[in-house]
């Protein structure tokens with residue numbers, strides 16, 4: 270049942286989990302189609318996504334859901350942000366930019382929402398927790414049989430787009446998670462040599 274290399278050991282306890290994690294691939298947003306998850310499944314994915322390491326239970330993140338017409342409605346802010354920064358761009362570029370969120374039936378913006386923590390959880394740790402939410406949402410979507418991709422592209426960093434999204438000064442977009450039915454199977458991707466990136470500490 271496994272697609273793992275022969276040398277990869279599988280545990281007897283839930284071997285499918287290791288197979289899932291060790292062969293996981295993102296799916297390209299541009300080849301994601303309907304259907305997306307129904308509301309109950311979507312909400313379950315968000316609950317699972319929020320089940321992340323979180324030092325001192327600050328929950329320093331939140332979600333914004335885009336489905337249906339809301340995707341192209343918010344796309345107008347993306348298009349406007351693009352044209353403001355690129356005033357000489359061709360008009361059809363605004364159409365392209367405005368359609369970005371429509372690539373998938375469900376897009377979830379994961380917002381890093383750090384708080385001042387008197388007990389001392391650094392902002393860095395809070396931002397890492399938001400990153401974990403993004404990846405956990407991808408895993409949850411894929412475990413439910415959907416495709417998922419974590420994107421930021423340019424608009425996650427655009428001040429005007431983020432104002433339209435309602436971000437506070439303490440907030441950042443950790444990612445837009447595109448979720449849908451993959452039209453194309455993801456092919457294996459070259460992975461770094463973990464051995465080259467791993468040091469066994471010796472005193």
Ligand SMILES: Cc1cc2nc3c(=O)[nH]c(=O)nc-3n(C[C@H](O)[C@H](O)[C@H](O)COP(=O)(O)O)c2cc1C
Pocket residue numbers: 293294295296418419420421422423443444458
């Ligand atoms: C914070 C973050 C932002 C990303 N933004 C983009 C992006 O804007 N465009 C893109 O092509 N991939 C982006 N990626 C990479 C994809 O999510 C994904 O990792 C890539 O398609 C490779 O697939 P894999 O997850 O199977 O390795 C981003 C990844 C992270 C962690």
